[in-house]
Amino acid sequence: MARGESMAVDKEVDHRDYVDVDVRVRYAETDQMGVAYYGSYVVWFEVGRSEYCRAKGFSYGELEGMGYGLVVVDLRCRYKGSVKYDELIVVRTHLKDLKTRMVTFGYRILRKETQEVVVYGETRHLCLNKRGNPSSMPEKFLSRLKS
Amino acid sequence: MARGESMAVDKEVDHRDYVDVDVRVRYAETDQMGVAYYGSYVVWFEVGRSEYCRAKGFSYGELEGMGYGLVVVDLRCRYKGSVKYDELIVVRTHLKDLKTRMVTFGYRILRKETQEVVVYGETRHLCLNKRGNPSSMPEKFLSRLKS
Amino acid sequence: MARGESMAVDKEVDHRDYVDVDVRVRYAETDQMGVAYYGSYVVWFEVGRSEYCRAKGFSYGELEGMGYGLVVVDLRCRYKGSVKYDELIVVRTHLKDLKTRMVTFGYRILRKETQEVVVYGETRHLCLNKRGNPSSMPEKFLSRLKS
Amino acid sequence: MARGESMAVDKEVDHRDYVDVDVRVRYAETDQMGVAYYGSYVVWFEVGRSEYCRAKGFSYGELEGMGYGLVVVDLRCRYKGSVKYDELIVVRTHLKDLKTRMVTFGYRILRKETQEVVVYGETRHLCLNKRGNPSSMPEKFLSRLKS
Numbered sequence: 001m002a003r004g005e006s007m008a009v010d011k012e013v014d015h016r017d018y019v020d021v022d023v024r025v026r027y028a029e030t031d032q033m034g035v036a037y038y039g040s041y042v043v044w045f046e047v048g049r050s051e052y053c054r055a056k057g058f059s060y061g062e063l064e065g066m067g068y069g070l071v072v073v074d075l076r077c078r079y080k081g082s083v084k085y086d087e088l089i090v091v092r093t094h095l096k097d098l099k100t101r102m103v104t105f106g107y108r109i110l111r112k113e114t115q116e117v118v119v120y121g122e123t124r125h126l127c128l129n130k131r132g133n134p135s136s137m138p139e140k141f142l143s144r145l146k147s
Numbered sequence: 148m149a150r151g152e153s154m155a156v157d158k159e160v161d162h163r164d165y166v167d168v169d170v171r172v173r174y175a176e177t178d179q180m181g182v183a184y185y186g187s188y189v190v191w192f193e194v195g196r197s198e199y200c201r202a203k204g205f206s207y208g209e210l211e212g213m214g215y216g217l218v219v220v221d222l223r224c225r226y227k228g229s230v231k232y233d234e235l236i237v238v239r240t241h242l243k244d245l246k247t248r249m250v251t252f253g254y255r256i257l258r259k260e261t262q263e264v265v266v267y268g269e270t271r272h273l274c275l276n277k278r279g280n281p282s283s284m285p286e287k288f289l290s291r292l293k294s
Numbered sequence: 295m296a297r298g299e300s301m302a303v304d305k306e307v308d309h310r311d312y313v314d315v316d317v318r319v320r321y322a323e324t325d326q327m328g329v330a331y332y333g334s335y336v337v338w339f340e341v342g343r344s345e346y347c348r349a350k351g352f353s354y355g356e357l358e359g360m361g362y363g364l365v366v367v368d369l370r371c372r373y374k375g376s377v378k379y380d381e382l383i384v385v386r387t388h389l390k391d392l393k394t395r396m397v398t399f400g401y402r403i404l405r406k407e408t409q410e411v412v413v414y415g416e417t418r419h420l421c422l423n424k425r426g427n428p429s430s431m432p433e434k435f436l437s438r439l440k441s
Numbered sequence: 442m443a444r445g446e447s448m449a450v451d452k453e454v455d456h457r458d459y460v461d462v463d464v465r466v467r468y469a470e471t472d473q474m475g476v477a478y479y480g481s482y483v484v485w486f487e488v489g490r491s492e493y494c495r496a497k498g499f500s501y502g503e504l505e506g507m508g509y510g511l512v513v514v515d516l517r518c519r520y521k522g523s524v525k526y527d528e529l530i531v532v533r534t535h536l537k538d539l540k541t542r543m544v545t546f547g548y549r550i551l552r553k554e555t556q557e558v559v560v561y562g563e564t565r566h567l568c569l570n571k572r573g574n575p576s577s578m579p580e581k582f583l584s585r586l587k588s
Contacts, residue, residue: 027344027354028337028478032211032471032526038219038270039193039469042186043322050321050380060321061380064179072185075224082218085473086344086355123185174491174501175333175484177326179379184322190469197468197527207468208527232326233491233502326505332513332564333487336480358473365523366479371516417479 018094021051022112025087035082041119042077045107048093049123052105056144063141067130070103070137074124081118088112098145100136101127165241168198169259172234182229188266189224192254195240196270199252203291210288214277217250217284221271228265235259245292247283248274312388315345316406319381329376335413336371339401342387343417346399350438357435361424364397364431368418375412382406392439394430395421459535462492463553466528476523482560483518486548489534490564493546497585504582508571511544511578515565522559529553539586541577542568 029040053060063070083089090110097104107121129135136142176187200207210217230236237257244251254268276282283289323334347354357364377383384404391398396418403413423429430436470481494501504511524530531551538545548562570576577583 024341024344026337027340027472028480030473031468032473032475033216033218034473037469038222039186039189042189042222043320046186046321047318050318054380059380061378069180071180071226071229073226075185075189075222075226077222079218079220079222084355086348086353171488171491173484174325174487175331178321179324179326179328181326186322190467193468194465197465201527206527208525231502233495233500327510327512332516333480333483336483336516340480363474365474365520367520369479369483369516369518369520373512373514373516376512 018092019048019052019055021048021091021093023047023089023091025083025085025089027085030085033082035084038077038079041079041109041121042075044089044091044109045075045077045093045105045121045123048091048107049105051091052093052095053145056147058141058144063138066138068135068137068141069128070125071128072123073102073126075122077119077121079119081116083109083111083118089118090115095145096122097124098142100142101134103127103137103145165239166195166199166202168195168238168240170194170236170238172230172232172236174232177232180229182231185224185226188226188256188268189222191236191238191256192222192224192240192252192268192270195238195254196252198238199240199242200292203294205288205291210285213285215282215284215288216275217272218275219270220249220273222269224266224268226266228263230256230258230265236265237262242292243269244271245289247289248281250274250284250292312386313342313346313349315342315385315387317341317383317385319377319379319383321379324379327376329378332371332373335373335403335415336369338383338385338403339369339371339387339399339415339417342385342401343399345385346387346389347439350441352435352438357432360432362429362431362435363422364419365422366417367396367420369416371413371415373413375410377403377405377412383412384409389439390416391418392436394436395428397421397431397439459533460489460493460496462489462532462534464488464530464532466524466526466530468526471526474523476525479518479520482520482550482562483516485530485532485550486516486518486534486546486562486564489532489548490546492532493534493536494586497588499582499585504579507579509576509578509582510569511566512569513564514543514567516563518560518562520560522557524550524552524559530559531556536586537563538565539583541583542575544568544578544586 029036031037092108094106096106104124108117109119110117127137176183178184239255241253243253251271255264256266257264274284323330325331386402388400390400398418401415402411404411421431470477472478533549535547537547545565549558550560568578
């Protein structure tokens with residue numbers, strides 16, 4: 001990809017329904033460059049989608065309790081800046097796409113104070129049943145996600 | 148991205164020059180799904196590119212010692228399967244693209260025993276100088292990367 | 295240490311001044327045993343002492359900005375139970391001992407809902423100056439810690 | 442504990458049977474202090490005891506496959522120095538104590554090149570059966586550990 005070319009991931013429209021959760025950057029999440037390690041954002045995406053589910057009325061843990069799992073099949077992350085230890089950030093999660101077996105979440109990591117977007121991300125998940133085969137998500141879960 | 152559509156990241160040709168490093172999956176790197184956490188692969192990519200640099204005759208730490216840093220600007224990861232605790236895996240890293248200020252590494256995570264590719268990945272890095280401005284990489288570093 | 299023998303770490307009296315911070319257990323922090331990885335608590339201790347400092351009116355980052363660092367010299371952790379993904383826990387931090395060059399924090403990890411203590415911990419830190427030599431902490435920092 | 446007072450953890454005699462495993466410090470394992478994060482050592486202890494088990498002829502995963510788990514009940518760690526990104530270290534693990542339900546591992550983290558001990562540690566583990574109750578470890582496992 002050429003520099004300057006915008007990834008689809010950046011082009012998210014803002015009017016979508018999203019769920020915010022505040023996170024404070026931990027010392028453990030920094031590296032010797034003095035800012036958050038690039039892998040820390042990937043963990044924060046997970047915090048974001050957990051919170052998205054909770055805001056929609058269920059816990060991702062319930063889905064696992066019903067014998068399903070959402071395995072990540074695709075991850076994209078675009079870094080525009082960095083965040084520092086002790087900084088308060090916002091993980092903003094929205095539902096980007098939903099099919100019966102597949103769900104895509106979009107993320108933005110923002111500085112709480114300035115609302116500047118530092119990182120854009122996206123994860124795509126495939127629903128697996130107990131046997132590890134692709135499966136439709138339970139109806140209750142699907143309808144809550146869309147709510 | 149539509150299902151079935153292949154990401155560029157999968158299409159890497161195998162004849163390129165790559166560097167392998169063995170990694171054993173740690174208990175810490177698993178999650179309650181019983182396999183490696185999706186963020187663990189991102190850490191392994193970093194292990195892979197560190198090893199790539201070492202195989203080319205320098206340490207990434209030297210670059211930092213010279214006052215430069217390679218910040219990640221883009222991360223892509225495509226999961227085809229999963230690996231388990233104690234499994235021996237190979238992180239296979241190659242140089243995908245190199246410009247004076249920007250370097251792109253490609254990765255494959257393989258099961259050591261079967262050589263099955265479990266995860267494909269890619270990271271793009273921008274070189275920053277001491278002041279935090281985009282900068283050409285030192286000549287020595289560039290020539291070693293290409294070697 | 296014989297079983298049943300109580301560690302000093304358990305005997306903390308409760309009337310001390312402490313600072314609480316809520317943490318929700320992340321999926322990344324679990325392992326294949328289905329509960330939080332034993333190393334996750336160590337990270338939460340760090341979250342706890344960062345919050346302790348903030349509650350006392352400064353950021354640990356400021357201390358680093360002044361050219362000092364608090365290196366951990368001793369860590370103890372006693373596990374009485376475990377916590378699960380998505381569980382809301384409390385990290386309760388108190389000042390256990392303070393000398394001009396050395397500070398000891400005590401921690402308790404509690405389930406938010408039941409207030410049951412799951413883990414007891416303690417970290418001891420030595421203050422180093424810019425040259426990496428043991429040093430008294432700045433007066434401002436000392437007085438705030440005791441406040 | 443007074444400064445200078447030696448912890449039992451330091452007094453390990455060297456003639457015991459131990460198992461070594463090399464680990465290279467990852468960038469992810471550093472923090473903004475420029476050295477390995479204090480929680481990284483705790484992960485390396487786990488790498489050490491996994492390797493100890495393997496050297497004795499079984500995988501810790503097998504024990505879990507038989508329906509048992511070794512939960513950590515106690516962790517101690519004493520830091521004498523620090524290690525840096527890309528440094529090659531040795532995790533040296535020995536069996537410190539073994540009872541039918543309880544096993545204690547001792548650890549030393551050494552710089553590979555100088556064999557200087559940087560960190561001493563100890564973890565104590567209780568064996569639980571499928572129901573989560575304390576249980577004797579399987580005979581096969583016990584005899585291998587002692588071998």
